[in-house]
Amino acid sequence: MINKLLLEGLHRNLExxxxxxxxxxxxxxxxxMRSELASSQRSSYDKGCAKLxxxxxxxxxxxxxxxxxxxxxxxxxxxxxxxxxxxxxxxxPCVEDKRRSTIPADVLSILRDAPTGExxxxxxxxxxxxxxxxxxxxxxxxxxxxxxxxxxTPQVYQxxxxxxxx
Ligand SMILES: [Zn+2]
Numbered sequence: 688m689i690n691k692l693l694l695e696g697l698h699r700n701l702e703x704x705x706x707x708x709x710x711x712x713x714x715x716x717x718x719x720m721r722s723e724l725a726s727s728q729r730s731s732y733d734k735g736c737a738k739l740x741x742x743x744x745x746x747x748x749x750x751x752x753x754x755x756x757x758x759x760x761x762x763x764x765x766x767x768x769x770x771x772x773x774x775x776x777x778x779x780p781c782v783e784d785k786r787r788s789t790i791p792a793d794v795l796s797i798l799r800d801a802p803t804g805e806x807x808x809x810x811x812x813x814x815x816x817x818x819x820x821x822x823x824x825x826x827x828x829x830x831x832x833x834x835x836x837x838x839x840t841p842q843v844y845q846x847x848x849x850x851x852x853x
Pocket of ligand 1: 762763765767774
């Protein structure tokens with residue numbers, strides 16, 4: 688149990704570190720990618736590609752050129768001026784058939800209709816801001832303050848008295 692809690696804490700810290708790298712005020716959620724990697728329906732190749740994309744390791748020509756390599760940044764498939772991952776995922780006409788057979792139509796519609804930066808990141812890397820970041824936080828009291836539950840005590844005793852005995 689302690690090992691599990693420590694491991695979850697380590698993962699949470701890594702999620703916060705990833706969120707900071709992505710300029711988020713919170714953490715990135717790896718749950719979708721984690722479940723894909725645990726799926727028995729995915730091949731080793733699929734899982735390797737998923738890991739690669741999660742780490743933004745999908746180096747298209749435009750990415751390589753942006754990172755200092757002297758390469759032609761244009762798309763080698765359609766000849767478009769730039770070939771960032773977004774072009775391959777959403778725009779390149781040469782992979783339209785594969786795209787339509789892989790990405791659900793409603794998701795593709797969202798991606799083509801002015802997506803937010805968060806939606807673009809989720810589409811390319813499978814990562815998004817953790818939904819727990821929006822959840823209500825536990826009550827925090829200033830140190831030295833406690834909530835008195837004395838008023839509840841008679842009711843609790845009465846409830847215990849009312850319980851059927853074995
Ligand atoms: Zn292209």
